[in-house]
Amino acid sequence: MKIVIVGLGNIGGSFALAIKESGLNHEVYAIDKDIETLRTAEEQNLIIQGFESPSEIIPKADFIIFSVYPLILEDVVRSYIPYLSDGTIITDVTGVKRNIIGSIEPLLPENVDFIFSHPMAGRENSGLAFASAKVFQGANYLITPTPRNKTENVQFLSQFVKDIGFRNISEITPEFHDEIIGFTSQLTHTIAISLINSDLVERNTKQYTGDSYRDLTRIANINEKLWPELFIMNKDYLVEHIDNFKHQLDKLSTAIKDEDVKTMEEMMVESKVRYHDLHSLDMKE
Amino acid sequence: MKIVIVGLGNIGGSFALAIKESGLNHEVYAIDKDIETLRTAEEQNLIIQGFESPSEIIPKADFIIFSVYPLILEDVVRSYIPYLSDGTIITDVTGVKRNIIGSIEPLLPENVDFIFSHPMAGRENSGLAFASAKVFQGANYLITPTPRNKTENVQFLSQFVKDIGFRNISEITPEFHDEIIGFTSQLTHTIAISLINSDLVERNTKQYTGDSYRDLTRIANINEKLWPELFIMNKDYLVEHIDNFKHQLDKLSTAIKDEDVKTMEEMMVESKVRYHDLHSLDMKE
Structure with missing residues (x-):
């Protein structure tokens, strides 16, 4: 599975590390505005390749993890819409849900499944340097399915985060x-x-x-x-x-x-x- | 030096453990109302001997650590007064100072030096079973000298708690x-x-x-x-x-x-x- 992590900061980087350490056979790519971060992640074999823009890699993505600040998430998603392929599964890591879902769901093409979620493993320091796979181990994970999400995709996300180390995975309403x-x-x-x-x-x-x-x-x-x-x-x-x-x-x-x-x-x-x-x-x- | 720990609960027990692990060559005794606790501490070589009352061991004590609940401290000290020898150094572990000092200092015989203090290593569980030398390692220790304390005894207490693992030892007013x-x-x-x-x-x-x-x-x-x-x-x-x-x-x-x-x-x-x-x-x- 081709996974693209958008935003390779603390949380995005921790996803890359946790996928690598899980031994799962995924191809991990990343998009970040900071080229230094991308090169570092490539050198550490955290990702296969880093990109500064979505046009090349997003059309190939099976699964996208948006790990960006909540205030810019809507704009980032909006700019990615033209590149999304049918069947792509998407998630985010945002700490609030009603507002985010309300602003993003109306933007989405029909055959793209954005399942909003929240890893309960916040870190107080920002940046890839502070990323850690360990912080996810045994932590809680919250998934907030909506009527437009496909059950099998919700199940995929649930299994995926379990496989990379989260323990209690809950499906709850955004409210x-x-x-x-x-x-x-x-x-x-x-x-x-x-x-x-x-x-x-x-x-x-x-x-x-x-x-x-x-x-x-x-x-x-x-x-x-x-x-x-x-x-x-x-x-x-x-x-x-x-x-x-x-x-x-x-x-x-x-x-x-x-x-x-x-x-x-x-x-x-x-x-x-x-x-x-x-x-x-x-x-x- | 003969040390008597009065009250072999969580904090008193941690003192006994920390003294033992420090390698200091002190003779440690304890007084507790619970005979089981005393026997356990004897079997673990935490103390040389345990006593249920002060009459036998308190007259021989060089240094007494009162590790009892604040509300009973005054009564316990009062009942120990007849057995105190000249030159004995005493401390407590109570988390408040003005009130405790105000009620206890007037009771004390002239040649006994009670230096009130407070190990900043509270534990939430009570009883000897939860005692641990580790909890004192690197913790802060507060000493609240009063005009009646002898400088050399304050220095002794400061060095003693340093030797058993406390790090920052402060002398401050009770207020x-x-x-x-x-x-x-x-x-x-x-x-x-x-x-x-x-x-x-x-x-x-x-x-x-x-x-x-x-x-x-x-x-x-x-x-x-x-x-x-x-x-x-x-x-x-x-x-x-x-x-x-x-x-x-x-x-x-x-x-x-x-x-x-x-x-x-x-x-x-x-x-x-x-x-x-x-x-x-x-x-x-």
């Missing part, structure tokens, strides 16, 4: 995807940003931190060119999740002010139960 | 300790509790999580018999930190609602700078 990602990914990033930005820098906090502060700020190393657009595209769910979180925090804060041990204990018992439930799955370590 | 711990440890725990408790359980979130949600909820496995008292003893600083955090979160939430990309980008750039500063120290991994 549910955005709701849950607003919680597990976007809310957590807003919390990490707010936490680290509420630090008093002159206190030289790093001298006195334990694991908990390091755990909660690990994702504060955020790409400011990517995340604002993701937040905006999902703002209805995200703002709701922030409000629910704040409601819990206010409840706890009030209990602390009132020295209300009973409420604190109840909240901690609840959080402990939920923690054990969360970690009861054999999850990625 | 500064409580202020910064309210931020790095207590605020992070209130956030983790509030985050996991704001989850919709029926959504079966664990199927769809990435690393960020796991990172931010790792400390939600909280001991409800320990933390409410720590929060209450430090509520002035903790509530202030919660308010500062909420201020940042509100600012970000408003920017999301208003689709104010500029403010979001500024906050993210700031959080990225702070992240890199935080991780610029060669810290515990």
Whole structure:
């Protein structure tokens, strides 16, 4: 199968690495605007050949993985339309789905099957240099089929990502995807940003931190060119999740002010139960 | 040197393990109310002998480490007073300092030197079975000297914890300790509790999580018999930190609602700078 990865950054590069390490017998090509990246990937035998434009390789593609920033995805897809062949399967890696699907599906030719999906293995650093096959191993993968997708193609994508190392592959609606990602990914990033930005820098906090502060700020190393657009595209769910979180925090804060041990204990018992439930799955370590 | 560890739980047990693995030539004893724990520790050669009461071993102690719950520390110390010998050095492991020092210092005989301290290596599981020498390796250690402490004893404690694996040992005031711990440890725990408790359980979130949600909820496995008292003893600083955090979160939430990309980008750039500063120290991994 001829696979074309469009955008050979952190995630696109990780796909190339994971395909290579899976031992699957695919021919992998890439398109990227950065010629240095393409040459590096060719030298590392990550790809057979790199291209700066779609005209030559896209017509031959059996499977295309769009791994570009959400804000440019629509324009990139639009410019690729003339080169798409019948029967080509396509996916993306975008962290929001309703908006992206709504803008891209109307552009698609009839015999091309774009199955939108989202690898739950975000990396905070950008660029091919930070790509890694390991980050996909055991991670979750979300597929958001729509009525226009062919069942066998959805099954192909599901098997493909399993073969390159993902573990729990879920098929969910775009709405549910955005709701849950607003919680597990976007809310957590807003919390990490707010936490680290509420630090008093002159206190030289790093001298006195334990694991908990390091755990909660690990994702504060955020790409400011990517995340604002993701937040905006999902703002209805995200703002709701922030409000629910704040409601819990206010409840706890009030209990602390009132020295209300009973409420604190109840909240901690609840959080402990939920923690054990969360970690009861054999999850990625 | 004869060392007596009072309370052979997770932290007390980790001290015993770390002393053993350091190769230092100390005689380590322990006092615990649970005789099974003492026998286990004896069989594992973690301690020379275990005791259920202080009368026999405390008079012989050169150095005592109180590793008991903060709420019982004052009573335990009070009951040990008759057995303390002149020149004995004492420390504790309590996560708050102003309140603890204020209640314990007035009880102490003149020739006993209680130097209050705090190993920044909390563990979420309790009991000797979860003790580990590894958790101390490279961790931060906070010592909060008071005017009644002898300089040479503070130096002894500092060298001792360095010898058993701690890396950055800071001497700070009890006030500064409580202020910064309210931020790095207590605020992070209130956030983790509030985050996991704001989850919709029926959504079966664990199927769809990435690393960020796991990172931010790792400390939600909280001991409800320990933390409410720590929060209450430090509520002035903790509530202030919660308010500062909420201020940042509100600012970000408003920017999301208003689709104010500029403010979001500024906050993210700031959080990225702070992240890199935080991780610029060669810290515990």
